[in-house]
Amino acid sequence: MNDYLRHMDITSFQRDLLHWYEENKRDLPWRKTQDPYRVWVSEVMLQQTKVDTVIPYYHRFLESFPTLKELAEAREEEVMKAWEGLGYYSRARHLHQAVKEVVENYGGEVPHEKKAFSSLKGVGPYTAGAVLSIAFEQPEPAIDGNVMRVFSRLLLITEDITKAKTRKIFEEVIPPFLEEVLPSEMNQALMELGAIVCFPTSPHCLLCPVERYCMAREEGVQEELPVKAKKRAPKVKKMAAVILKNEEGKTLFHQRPDDGLLATLWEYPNTEIKEAGQTKETLTEFLSSEYEIEAIIGEKVQEVKHVFTHLIWEIEVYEGIVKRQKTCQNERLSWLTLREATQYAFPVSHQKILKEQKRKEESADGLRTSK
DNA sequence: AATTCGTGGTC
DNA sequence: TGACCAAGAAT
Structure with missing residues (x-):
């Protein structure tokens, strides 16, 4: 049994968080579907990018490339133009390459095996977990900045989250939270909590549906977590x-x-x-x-x-x-x-x-x- | 493991 | 106003 979860009532936590999520989740475009292609596009755009920035790009991109096949058949120039201004442009080229691979090797159907999907260009551990859970209801953790912040506070994890090694702690600790619930709901609920309640600075603990489970709150150190090394000036x-x-x-x-x-x-x-x-x-x-x-x-x-x-x-x-x-x-x-x-x-x-x-x-x- | 990869919004 | 930050991946 994981030591971090010693005092955690996971079943009650799941009930409270999912109840809150159903009542409070934002009405976002990519939440209207579980189409793996659309979920995938949204997850790639959302890497290191704010929801408000992504929304117009998401609509325009899917208007230009409504299906995976149409994206695969598009010229790269067109794809880059649709990504213009969104930043981290290798995301667009990798996504384009990846959907071509899907057409070529998987008959145009997004593979739902973790190993196969993860091997695609631009699909890292977060994106794999997010797409597999949201589109295919697989119990894979989707560990992004929000989720690391939420869990670092919830379980008083004081390791530096900018270090690659620290990720393993979250991979150990999160899977039990995905048991006996819809993975798509649980993963999105955790991210949503980080996005609209458990802010990086001044978290709204008074509005938090899972405050009573939070060890950082109990110790009064929620503002001090997560620990992140400072990066040098550009x-x-x-x-x-x-x-x-x-x-x-x-x-x-x-x-x-x-x-x-x-x-x-x-x-x-x-x-x-x-x-x-x-x-x-x-x-x-x-x-x-x-x-x-x-x-x-x-x-x-x-x-x-x-x-x-x-x-x-x-x-x-x-x-x-x-x-x-x-x-x-x-x-x-x-x-x-x-x-x-x-x-x-x-x-x-x-x-x-x-x-x-x-x-x-x-x-x-x-x-x-x-x- | 540490760097390199955009951009816009916030406090 | 400048540091900080955002649903990360590749090298």
């Missing part, structure tokens, strides 16, 4: 980007590498600025050596800040005119009209540049046509 990178136009009035865009940060997304040509005050020179040299394009860099027209988890870009945006371009073709470069560019997925920082360029060109158009 580094700042000074960047410069250029809105480079050719004689046809088209703009140069670049597709980022297939792996790494913002993989495969499109952007304005840009480079890191290592010496302050050398921005124009650095851009000119970058275009010449990297793309074999001779250009004249004009004025700075915009500043954009892009904050990542582990990195900050401070981007200075310049205008530029191309003088000469060698015939050498770079697969990842494209001269596009602004309308053409909107078919491609951009990271938020470059969406801001695109939006500003559009605004300026439209106001210039307006001036011209009104004369």
Whole structure:
């Protein structure tokens, strides 16, 4: 018997939590179905992402790709465009790859064996547990940040939850809570409690349906849990980007590498600025050596800040005119009209540049046509 | 095991 | 206002 559960009346806990869940659960789009494809899509979008952010993406994504087969048959470009702005873009590519595997190897039916489903791209221990329990009623724990917070308080688990090892404790402790109930309900009830009552700071213990079971509350240390190591401050990178136009009035865009940060997304040509005050020179040299394009860099027209988890870009945006371009073709470069560019997925920082360029060109158009 | 991967909202 | 955080996975 697990020592953490010594004083826990699991049956009563289940009754109280599930009763509360039925009365208080939010009406979320992905709770209207147990279709494994839709559950899967929602779970991938919800990784490290707030419910309010996901909802519009969830609707648009399923409008574009209503079934697993239709997603599998879609072009990756389309999938990335549907994910544009949601972040962690490898989620989209992995999901796309994974549903193709499902069509290829499982006849288009989402596999309900843990081993098979877990082997799919982008499906980790949380997503496997969530989809298998919610769509297939399998008694698998779905251990996310909410659930670790709830259980760390409930059972006074003081291990650092940012450490991979700590996860094992939760995997040991949670399965008994999934016995003799609907796993879909229990897992979602635990997450819902974390989401709308058992907040990271100032948990609403007075509204908590399972307060009487909570050991952290008993000790008055609910605010101190869970224990998490602090992460270091992100580094700042000074960047410069250029809105480079050719004689046809088209703009140069670049597709980022297939792996790494913002993989495969499109952007304005840009480079890191290592010496302050050398921005124009650095851009000119970058275009010449990297793309074999001779250009004249004009004025700075915009500043954009892009904050990542582990990195900050401070981007200075310049205008530029191309003088000469060698015939050498770079697969990842494209001269596009602004309308053409909107078919491609951009990271938020470059969406801001695109939006500003559009605004300026439209106001210039307006001036011209009104004369 | 420790890093790398986005973005937007909150206090 | 800046640190913190969110239904994590891959490497």
